[in-house]
Amino acid sequence: MTKVSVEQRIQAVQRYLNGNETLIEIANDIGVTAQIVSEWVRRYQKNGVETFLKSYTNYSADYKMNVLNYMNETGTSSRDTAALFNISSPGMIRNWKLKFEGGGYDALVSKKKGHPSMKKETKRTTKSTPAEGSVESKK
Secondary structure (H helix, E strand, O other): OOOOOHHHHHHHHHHHHHOOOOHHHHHHHHOOOHHHHHHHHHHHHHHOOHHHHOOOOOOOHHHHHHHHHHHHHHOOOHHHHHHHHOOOOHHHHHHHHHHHHHHOHHHHOOOOOOOOOOOOOOOOOOOOOOOOOOOHHHO
């Protein structure tokens, strides 16, 4: 699958909304699936052009819970919920749901990524005394 620029996404949605081309025709033209173009159209209809301008976001556990509660209370699909909340991927919401079902609220808290920082060890200035009965204590 090819990487599609923001401009190409907006043009694809506008081509579809003009009514002259089908999702499949547009998808084949730009090298993605019709399902992806359908997602773009849905998000565009809910949030406008801003839906494509949004960069990476780290969602809080409370926000994730609000999204899951909304989806549960209204019975909307993960696709419709993602479009409504301007979340880039419905799969992300499904992952949140699985995490919540498996580990509760705490499973939704974002973990820090990457390697933990190395703590500097403090130098020991006191000389350790040898244990009784050891070779060093007999010297």
